[in-house]
Amino acid sequence: MINLEALFNISYGLYIVCSGDKDKGNGYISNTVFQVTSEPARFAASCNKNNYTTELIQKTGAFSVSVLHTEASSEIIGNFGYKSGKDVDKLKGVNLIYGETGVPIVLDECISYYEFKVIQTVDVGTHILFIGEMVTAENIDTTKEPMTYLYYRNIRKGFSPKNAPTYIDKTKLDTKSRDASYKRFKCEVCGYIYDEAEHDIKFADLPDDWVCPICYTDKADFVEI
Numbered sequence: 694m695i696n697l698e699a700l701f702n703i704s705y706g707l708y709i710v711c712s713g714d715k716d717k718g719n720g721y722i723s724n725t726v727f728q729v730t731s732e733p734a735r736f737a738a739s740c741n742k743n744n745y746t747t748e749l750i751q752k753t754g755a756f757s758v759s760v761l762h763t764e765a766s767s768e769i770i771g772n773f774g775y776k777s778g779k780d781v782d783k784l785k786g787v788n789l790i791y792g793e794t795g796v797p798i799v800l801d802e803c804i805s806y807y808e809f810k811v812i813q814t815v816d817v818g819t820h821i822l823f824i825g826e827m828v829t830a831e832n833i834d835t836t837k838e839p840m841t842y843l844y845y846r847n848i849r850k851g852f853s854p855k856n857a858p859t860y861i862d863k864t865k866l867d868t869k870s871r872d873a874s875y876k877r878f879k880c881e882v883c884g885y886i887y888d889e890a891e892h893d894i895k896f897a898d899l900p901d902d903w904v905c906p907i908c909y910t911d912k913a914d915f916v917e918i
């Protein structure tokens with residue numbers, strides 16, 4: 694059997710992966726970026742086939758990775774993690790540079806960045822695994838700590854959006870031991886769950902101008918689960 698809760702014990706970081714060029718660039722939040730060899734330095738990034746950034750990586754043959762720090766705002770996570778580059782220009786107003794390969798690299802709320810040229814792609818079903826050779830690596834701010842997925846989930850109460858390789862449908866997790874007087878409400882935009890058992894206020898008593906702490910959508914976009 695597969696206990697989905699056991700999957701929470703795999704460690705990940707949290708990154709902004711970007712591609713494209715000066716005319717049209719895009720990025721998204723990823724936790725599946727990892728080093729696969731040291732000499733030469735090669736990394737892998739797993740990207741959902743539905744992500745606009747995936748298209749751009751295929752087109753340009755390059756991508757950048759910026760490492761978010763633990764104080765990164767919900768705004769930046771909401772912008773890159775829960776919106777589609779097909780609908781909005783996610784790079785608008787973002788502090789960025791263009792790398793050697795021409796791809797945008799996000800500097801805001803990140804501590805380091807890397808740039809890669811794609812040397813291999815592997816079709817893994819819902820996702821494409823891009824293997825990239827590092828062409829640039831630089832620190833932006835060494836005073837802060839990198840955001841880990843565990844920190845994001847436990848301290849910031851966030852979790853994987855639907856397109857992430859590590860997405861878990863929380864409604865499928867075991868809820869047998871729950872106190873039935875506490876209700877749970879799910880944000881239909883980002884999937885955040887407001888669990889009354891974890892808060893002092895019942896969902897119905899939240900003010901009308903309350904918004905999702907992850908993606909800033911209205912209270913009206915929540916449904917009871």
Ligand code: FE
Nearest residue numbers: 880883905908
């Ligand atoms: Fe949300």
